[in-house]
Amino acid sequence: MTKSLDVIIMGRPFRISCEEGEEGELLDAVAYLDRKMTEIRDTGKLVGTDRIAVMAALNIAHELLTVKSGGLEIGEFKRRINTMKSSLEKAMIEQDELF
Numbered sequence: 001m002t003k004s005l006d007v008i009i010m011g012r013p014f015r016i017s018c019e020e021g022e023e024g025e026l027l028d029a030v031a032y033l034d035r036k037m038t039e040i041r042d043t044g045k046l047v048g049t050d051r052i053a054v055m056a057a058l059n060i061a062h063e064l065l066t067v068k069s070g071g072l073e074i075g076e077f078k079r080r081i082n083t084m085k086s087s088l089e090k091a092m093i094e095q096d097e098l099f
Helices: 023-043 049-069 074-098
Strands: 002-009 012-019
Touching: 002 023, 012 023, 023 049
Parallel strands: none
Antiparallel strands: 002 012
16 A cells, blocks of 8 residues: 655655555655755755755665675675674674683
8 A cells, every 4th residue: 555755855845655664664765865965965066956866866876886786785785794793793702701
């Protein structure tokens, strides 16, 4: 089921549709976009919301392509992080047993 959420990006209100249960991810994406656009605006190099939005979109697309070109998909990245976390936790337990 589709629902609408009211969000604010760079001080401007938007109503966005999303599937039920995906609200959290949408709000995370909104916060990320707002942060990127605000950073670009605050540099003072670009004027105009449209130009700032295009530059933010290009930066985000570049980030995505950089991750993909490295051969890592998000699922694989999460698996690697969890493996490292488990290894660190095991090492910490072994370290605690030394004392």
